Amino acid sequence: MASPGSDQRRRAMRVAVVGGGPAGSFFVHCLYKQAQERGLPVEVTVFEPKKFEHRGAFHCNFCQGVISAGLLASMEKIGLSIPRQVIQARIKSYRLITLGGELLLPVPGNQEIYTVFRGHGPVSEKAGAISFDQFLLDKVLAGGAVKTQVLIREIEIRRNAEDPVTLIDHEGRSYRADVVVGAFGVNSEIGHQFEKLGFGYQSPSTSSALQAEFRTDDDGILRQFGDEIKIFALGLYPIRFAVITPKRNHITVSLIGQHLRSEHLERFMQHHLVQKHVPASLETTAPRCGCSPLFPISDGRELAAEHCMIIGDSAVSRYYKNGIDSALRSAELAAEVLAEYGPEQAEQLRRYYTRRIKRMFSMDNSLGRVLFRVHDCISQLPSMARAHLEIARGDYGLTGHSRKKLHWLLWNMFSGDASYRKIFLHCLDPLLLFHIILATLRTHFTAGSESHLGRGKDE
Numbered sequence: 085m086a087s088p089g090s091d092q093r094r095r096a097m098r099v100a101v102v103g104g105g106p107a108g109s110f111f112v113h114c115l116y117k118q119a120q121e122r123g124l125p126v127e128v129t130v131f132e133p134k135k136f137e138h139r140g141a142f143h144c145n146f147c148q149g150v151i152s153a154g155l156l157a158s159m160e161k162i163g164l165s166i167p168r169q170v171i172q173a174r175i176k177s178y179r180l181i182t183l184g185g186e187l188l189l190p191v192p193g194n195q196e197i198y199t200v201f202r203g204h205g206p207v208s209e210k211a212g213a214i215s216f217d218q219f220l221l222d223k224v225l226a227g228g229a230v231k232t233q234v235l236i237r238e239i240e241i242r243r244n245a246e247d248p249v250t251l252i253d254h255e256g257r258s259y260r261a262d263v264v265v266g267a268f269g270v271n272s273e274i275g276h277q278f279e280k281l282g283f284g285y286q287s288p289s290t291s292s293a294l295q296a297e298f299r300t301d302d303d304g305i306l307r308q309f310g311d312e313i314k315i316f317a318l319g320l321y322p323i324r325f326a327v328i329t330p331k332r333n334h335i336t337v338s339l340i341g342q343h344l345r346s347e348h349l350e351r352f353m354q355h356h357l358v359q360k361h362v363p364a365s366l367e368t369t370a371p372r373c374g375c376s377p378l379f380p381i382s383d384g385r386e387l388a389a390e391h392c393m394i395i396g397d398s399a400v401s402r403y404y405k406n407g408i409d410s411a412l413r414s415a416e417l418a419a420e421v422l423a424e425y426g427p428e429q430a431e432q433l434r435r436y437y438t439r440r441i442k443r444m445f446s447m448d449n450s451l452g453r454v455l456f457r458v459h460d461c462i463s464q465l466p467s468m469a470r471a472h473l474e475i476a477r478g479d480y481g482l483t484g485h486s487r488k489k490l491h492w493l494l495w496n497m498f499s500g501d502a503s504y505r506k507i508f509l510h511c512l513d514p515l516l517l518f519h520i521i522l523a524t525l526r527t528h529f530t531a532g533s534e535s536h537l538g539r540g541k542d543e
């Protein structure tokens with residue numbers, strides 16, 4: 085875009101957002117704020133085929149639905165607070181369950197962590213729930229954006245044209261814009277169309293998950309699941325880890341791994357350590373909803389060009405966690421840079437958006453990969469897993485410093501907001517490493533670890 089005051093500036097900038105998930109809605113919200121501050125007229129259309137007010141997997145954005153404390157704080161900063169009706173559960177603690185025992189990790193201080201649905205709820209949800217995605221999208225629609233309920237199939241960009249961007253939907257209708265913002269996630273075919281635009285964009289590579297939702301009518305079940313997220317690291321290849329997340333009337337079981345199928349879910353649900361945490365009355369053979377979503381495990385390449393920006397999962401995301409928080413970060417930065425420079429300044433979009441957002445994530449994600457490999461090794465070796473938990477529980481008495489460190493590390497690996505860099509540096513603590521080696525040797529030689537599998541002491 086040219087300088088303020090030019091013809092282009094006087095005409096409203098037409099922004100087409102492909103995808104009305106969190107990244108798309110955060111982007112529009114932030115763009116309106118930026119535009120208002122700069123007196124910049126904008127017209128926003130969000131293209132989104134899903135109806136978040138409908139139940140079932142098709143109208144959902146497939147996710148465990150944990151809203152981290154960091155995300156809540158970032159949302160508050162941009163004037164978004166999650167209404168009560170959207171919150172499914174308020175989480176008080178995480179429970180880490182390994183072959184070497186269990187550890188309860190209470191939510192630190194007065195931090196809030198919520199669970200939400202990403203669609204209207206499973207088909208079995210009687211009243212239906214206001215989903216997180218619906219809440220966000222409704223906010224930006226109330227602010228003036230228009231939602232067009234279609235799937236975009238093709239995109240063309242022609243420089244120096246009156247209508248530089250053309251989008252074509254699944255029925256062949258076309259739409260014109262000055263800039264297209266790709267917020268389509270990684271569970272969509274449209275990424276290939278952005279790749280074909282020729283500016284170098286390449287979708288992130290992905291890994292897969294398997295999710296199932298089970299209904300929990302029984303009061304006892306609700307009490308048991310009400311405020312605790314359970315993380316299972318059981319070395320059950322190909323399941324890397326699994327999480328059970330409580331919702332008001334359901335629990336969501338998420339398996340993370342590669343090539344997961346329904347038999348892996350059955351095997352997981354039947355594992356004796358899982359059974360211990362799932363009341364007999366829960367119908368573990370009959371999930372009410374299910375999906376096999378992908379999630380990104382690397383960064384997209386080239387995220388901006390003339391008239392085009394890519395945000396959210398389809399751009400960059402934190403390795404294995406805080407996906408929605410990552411979506412907010414890329415959306416916020418993209419909105420700021422677009423409002424500042426306009427859609428024609430390719431070099432500025434690259435310099436101030438692509439490079440900055442990559443700097444925020446790339447190095448940190450590399451360290452995340454290393455940390456998760458180490459975690460995989462530990463969870464497959466019961467004596468190591470047990471030694472870790474014994475230190476974290478303070479079983480050896482002598483490990484106050486290491487206990488606190490390990491608590492902090494485990495909390496932040498699975499739920500907290502600390503960067504992987506910070507976690508990595510904490511792992512290098514010499515005293516902690518010494519205690520871990522000592523405890524592992526001790527567990528290995530004295531306890532006869534194999535005979536204790538799954539009978540670790542609870543906190």
Ligand SMILES: Cc1cc2nc3c(=O)[nH]c(=O)nc-3n(C[C@H](O)[C@H](O)[C@H](O)COP(=O)(O)OP(=O)(O)OC[C@H]3O[C@@H](n4cnc5c(N)ncnc54)[C@H](O)[C@@H]3O)c2cc1C
Nearest residue numbers: 103105106107148149150236268269272293396397407408
């Ligand atoms: C199993 C699993 C569990 C997760 N758990 C969590 C969690 O607990 N907490 C967390 O913070 N993150 C979690 N995530 C990550 C989180 O879901 C994503 O990071 C987040 O949804 C990314 O938002 P997004 O808007 O970029 O993409 P999406 O949420 O995928 O939204 C993309 C939107 O684009 C639309 N779209 C796609 N193609 C087109 C098209 N051609 N035309 C128009 N619209 C289109 C889709 O319908 C969709 O609404 C999890 C992910 C997985 C897979």
